[in-house]
Amino acid sequence: AQTVTQSQPEMSVQEAETVTLSCTYDTSESDYYLFWYKQPPSRQMILVIRQEAYKQQNATENRFSVNFQKAAKSFSLKISDSQLGDAAMYFCALNAGGTSYGKLTFGQGTILTVHP
Amino acid sequence: AAGVIQSPRHLIKEKRETATLKCYPIPRHDTVYWYQQGPGQDPQFLISFYEKMQSDKGSIPDRFSAQQFSDYHSELNMSSLELGDSALYFCASSLQDLYGYTFGSGTRLTVV
Numbered sequence: 001a002q003t004v005t006q007s008q009p010e011m012s013v014q015e016a017e018t019v020t021l022s023c024t025y026d027t028s029e030s031d032y033y034l035f036w037y038k039q040p041p042s043r044q045m046i047l048v049i050r051q052e053a054y055k056q057q058n059a060t061e062n063r064f065s066v067n068f069q070k071a072a073k074s075f076s077l078k079i080s081d082s083q084l085g086d087a088a089m090y091f092c093a094l095n096a097g098g099t100s101y102g103k104l105t106f107g108q109g110t111i112l113t114v115h116p
Numbered sequence: 117a118a119g120v121i122q123s124p125r126h127l128i129k130e131k132r133e134t135a136t137l138k139c140y141p142i143p144r145h146d147t148v149y150w151y152q153q154g155p156g157q158d159p160q161f162l163i164s165f166y167e168k169m170q171s172d173k174g175s176i177p178d179r180f181s182a183q184q185f186s187d188y189h190s191e192l193n194m195s196s197l198e199l200g201d202s203a204l205y206f207c208a209s210s211l212q213d214l215y216g217y218t219f220g221s222g223t224r225l226t227v228v
Contacts, residue, residue: 037219043204045159045219091158103149103172106158 002027002096006107013082014115020067021077021110023092032096034068034075035104040088048090051075079112087114118142120209120220128226129197137192137223141209147171148190149217150182151206159206165190197227 003026013019025034036048051059051068058066063083067076079086092107121140129135141148147166151159161174165184176182179197184190194201204224210217 042221043224044221045206045208047218103161103164103174104151104159105161108158 002029002094002105004092004094004105004107006092006110008110009108010111010113012113012115013079015082015084017082018078018080019082019112021079021090021092021112023075023077023107025073025075025092025094025107027073027094027096029096032094034066035093035095036064036066036075036077037091037093037106038086038088039091039109045091049077082114084114084116087112120207120218122205122207122220122223124223125221126224126226128228130228131197131199133197133227135194135197135225137194137205137207137225139190139192139207139209139220141188141190141207142211142218145209145211145217146188147210147217148184148188149208149210150176150190150192151208153204153206153222154200155203162192194225199227201225202227 005024032053034051038046038048049059049061049064058068063080065078089109089111091109093104095102095104123138149164150162153159162176163182164172168184180194182192204222206219206222208217208219
């Protein structure tokens with residue numbers, strides 16, 4: 001079985017500052033994929049960033065980057081230069097099926113508030 | 117670019133009624149997934165289909181059934197609705213061998 005844990009129910013950040021959201025996971029698979037999804041009040045699930053477990057290099061997408069620590073089974077999301085539009089629920093998700101497709105196991109989510 | 121289309125966007129049903137949710141995947145995507153997200157909860161995987169065959173099954177109640185049709189659209193049928201079925205139901209689609217998949221905007225089901 002796979003589990004994903006987000007230990008921060010809520011986080012807040014000042015506009016233009018940097019914030020890090022934490023995520024830990026557990027799986028017995030050696031090949032898996034990790035994702036961060038953003039869910040704004042519209043409830044749309046938007047892919048923020050993704051990481052293949054076999055890649056040692058941390059993924060980066062503009063202001064979003066991850067710190068992937070495979071041995072520690074940790075996958076944190078760093079948002080730099082935070083913007084008001086970043087305010088949303090953020091979900092960490094794991095696909096442990098050995099492929100990039102297949103069912104996702106989600107964490108409990110972290111609500112991010114951005115203060116002007 | 118075409119996205120995953122779900123209909124209806126909102127649905128209100130009474131207890132013990134039946135509901136049908138529809139999902140139209142991105143063209144050429146061959147796999148469809150259904151997720152249920154209760155209020156304040158994370159999405160839970162229900163079921164998936166690959167090439168019109170069930171490929172994986174999660175915590176889907178026996179009262180629910182789903183299928184994928186020849187045009188790759190999928191329907192989630194929910195019978196004997198209960199108050200606890202009130203949730204946001206997401207559909208997502210992917211093409212095998214591609215990286216990750218795309219979610220639809222969801223159907224919000226309210227059971228009263």
